[in-house]
């Protein structure tokens with residue numbers, strides 16, 4: 001593709017003319033370009049651990065705008081810069097983040113190349129790209145060249161040469177580039193993955209996925225897709241543009257690049273009728289779309305073969321009336337999973353030995369049984385698209401903060417997007433099978449975890465979950481002695497509780513405190529880390545009781561969040577808790593445990609006109625079940641000094 005500087009200033013309105021979408025057809029893996037000297041694989045390469053993940057956002061339309069607060073809300077993440085060719089969108093995103101209580105990011109925009117200013121910043125670790133498709137390749141590549149990791153909306157690129165370039169750039173720069181494939185983090189998709197790996201369906205030999213979404217009204221809207229960029233793609237390419245939402249979860253369940261690989265793609269396409277038919281009926285003759293000719297087939301289907309002889313079909317149709325579906329289906333020697341089946345859970349299954357009556361079963365109970373740990377941690381999901389958007393964002397930040405290997409790497413991203421250019425080659429060749437490059441250059445056959453990851457936690461206690469006790473999560477100095485106040489920083493401004501005053505009020509170091517019926521040990525340390533800021537830490541807490549009780553206090557205005565209790569039988573309970581600001585009286589269901597006059601400032605004890613309070617709050621639990629872990633709310637304004645069970 002042409003370099004980004006040669007594009008229209010209007011962000012997505014490419015000059016007319018058919019985009020070649022070609023690239024060298026590879027007849028076999030032997031024809032793949034050899035790895036340039038000095039490069040090594042990015043497979044199994046962990047992120048360097050980041051204390052904080054500083055994120056820059058490029059493209060703030062429907063998608064980027066909606067994802068901004070999700071990124072800013074992940075514990076340990078901060079959005080430091082926002083960029084859109086239309087500066088007003090960057091400005092309004094920044095204003096919205098500030099209104100939500102996040103720090104103000106730098107606002108960048110004004111030209112098609114403004115994104116380079118964002119990439120040049122030293123306060124950006126991860127770049128999230130949500131611009132129209134034609135910009136993804138150059139912006140993703142340039143992000144890595146600028147030393148940033150990149151999370152790129154679908155697709156990462158549309159031509160084979162570009163996909164190879166991204167693989168090579170990642171290997172050369174040692175930066176990760178990941179397709180922001182939120183659907184891989186769906187509840188049904190991840191449970192399907194777990195069941196496939198547990199061999200519930202026997203040997204999984206075939207799968208089916210795709211993107212079937214009636215976008216006609218949005219494609220012809222003058223306000224939805226900026227400069228109608230998405231409709232214009234239908235005037236210049238025959239490709240299967242956007243099958244990845246359905247292909248990626250199926251490919252993950254079938255261990256593509258983790259034991260198997262795509263070998264060939266053959267494509268078919270029905271005639272391009274749907275958009276013209278819609279325009280005929282609903283779009284005024286004066287509309288600019290009447291100058292357009294649509295060439296993208298209504299239904300583009302790809303048959304993908306794998307090295308094990310397995311078969312995956314993808315479907316892409318955004319031009320005809322139909323209810324939404326990503327299909328999501330896998331089948332094997334012992335059974336089958338099908339999503340979008342109209343059942344209560346959305347999906348249905350049938351597998352041996354239990355099912356022999358030729359009748360489908362609702363997926364619901366099996367989804368509970370095989371639930372991925374991310375959905376056990378966030379039972380209602382987080383954010384948009386049924387909760388998978390925020391889970392992807394949380395996980396991306398967690399991987400970077402923890403220094404883990406990404407779930408989705410540049411090789412997965414390239415393989416999942418490869419049918420875009422390959423479908424064109426195949427259609428041009430009358431549907432012939434065309435070879436899929438091996439972007440891993442021979443490293444695909446080794447099993448490795450990917451999305452089916454072991455459970456780990458967001459750093460906060462610094463370790464993996466569950467932490468042995470609350471003390472293992474302590475990351476803040478909340479109390480100091482009046483004769484040595486400087487280590488304190490309860491509120492982020494260098495102020496702390498006076499341990500001497502708290503002792504007089506019953507909270508002596510190491511004392512047993514009775515609060516809401518629970519006996520809880522007050523931290524022994526003074527002037528050292530003695531409380532944990534809420535960051536979704538999973539804490540071991542064994543025993544039974546009727547309530548989980550927490551001791552703590554807040555900064556900000558009545559910070560709250562959900563406390564999630566996990567029982568030894570794998571079920572969970574949750575309760576919403578809140579701590580008032582430490583200067584405020586009890587509110588939000590919290591109970592005052594100790595109130596003291598004044599606080600320790602960096603300059604010494606003072607502020608005696610004010611009173612500062614430690615609170616208790618609790619969440620009801622099932623006394624018949626044994627508690628295994630407690631997950632703290634992901635709200636860093638909540639400070640936790642103690643945790644216990646009330647009988």
Ligand SMILES: NC(=O)c1ccc[n+]([C@@H]2O[C@H](COP(=O)([O-])OP(=O)(O)OC[C@H]3O[C@@H](n4cnc5c(N)ncnc54)[C@H](O)[C@@H]3O)[C@@H](O)[C@H]2O)c1
Nearest residue numbers: 011059060061062063064084085112130131153154225226
């Ligand atoms: N994963 C998902 O579920 C999901 C959902 C929706 C959209 N998307 C993807 O998100 C991307 C954006 O889609 P959208 O619906 O938000 O489109 P949109 O037209 O609403 O937004 C695109 C934004 O990019 C800006 N832009 C264009 N060129 C730019 C440049 N060079 N530099 C900076 N900004 C530029 C535009 O001004 C606009 O604000 C697409 O790739 C789309 O496929 C993904």
